[in-house]
Amino acid sequence: MLTVALQSGSNGNCIYVEAGGKKLLFDAGISGKQAAVRLAAKGRDIHECDALILSHEHIDHVSGAGIFQRKFKVPVYCTRPTYRETKKRVGPIDNVHFFEAGATLEFGGVRVHSLSTPHDGVDSLCFIVEHERRRLGIFTDLGHPFPGLQTALEAVDAAYLESNYDPDMLWNGTYTEWAKQRIAGEGGHLSNDEAADLTKAAISPRLKWLSVAPQPRK
Numbered sequence: 001m002l003t004v005a006l007q008s009g010s011n012g013n014c015i016y017v018e019a020g021g022k023k024l025l026f027d028a029g030i031s032g033k034q035a036a037v038r039l040a041a042k043g044r045d046i047h048e049c050d051a052l053i054l055s056h057e058h059i060d061h062v063s064g065a066g067i068f069q070r071k072f073k074v075p076v077y078c079t080r081p082t083y084r085e086t087k088k089r090v091g092p093i094d095n096v097h098f099f100e101a102g103a104t105l106e107f108g109g110v111r112v113h114s115l116s117t118p119h120d121g122v123d124s125l126c127f128i129v130e131h132e133r134r135r136l137g138i139f140t141d142l143g144h145p146f147p148g149l150q151t152a153l154e155a156v157d158a159a160y161l162e163s164n165y166d167p168d169m170l171w172n173g174t175y176t177e178w179a180k181q182r183i184a185g186e187g188g189h190l191s192n193d194e195a196a197d198l199t200k201a202a203i204s205p206r207l208k209w210l211s212v213a214p215q216p217r218k
């Protein structure tokens with residue numbers, strides 16, 4: 001299994017995963033041009049991607065979704081509530097395949113398990129990608145440490161884990177009071193401390209790779 005974070009953070013999110021001959025994109029928070037160029041730098045052609053899977057409708061996760069589908073013909077997978085809200089932000093998208101939160105998608109021998117998160121999208125999800133007993137967690141935009149998150153972290157070999165903010169910097173920083181409350185709130189993001197505690201608790205021989213790059217504010 002190969003993965004590349006084409007971008008992460010408040011300016012956009014897009015993760016590429018390749019396994020069992022399948023090429024999957026998770027979120028499309030960057031332009032089609034950026035995604036194509038960054039994949040080409042890794043020797044990959046975005047036209048060959050089998051699916052774009054959306055975690056939730058915040059613009060830093062969906063801004064390029066329409067372009068990815070129209071220009072590169074990548075089929076889009078998301079839940080109906082997420083599509084409804086995404087459509088308001090980026091317009092209608094063709095070739096959308098709907099699934100329910102909690103469902104498992106299958107692409108050949110690659111399975112993508114979806115898990116609901118308490119983040120403040122309409123139907124926010126995180127994912128575990130599984131191929132031949134190898135598992136990669138894509139745990140971003142989590143809200144707060146929710147029941148099942150640690151178990152999910154313990155069950156993967158590698159993971160992206162949200163580690164969004166330092167509480168002191170957040171509360172003493174220049175964001176509006178509303179933004180501070182939202183980021184630190186139950187439907188916002190994990191703090192660095194929360195991510196560290198989760199990581200410590202989940203340390204196991206299984207977990208061999210962890211990316212805790214900053215995650216978005218949205």
Ligand SMILES: [Zn+2]
Nearest residue numbers: 058119141218
């Ligand atoms: Zn979000």
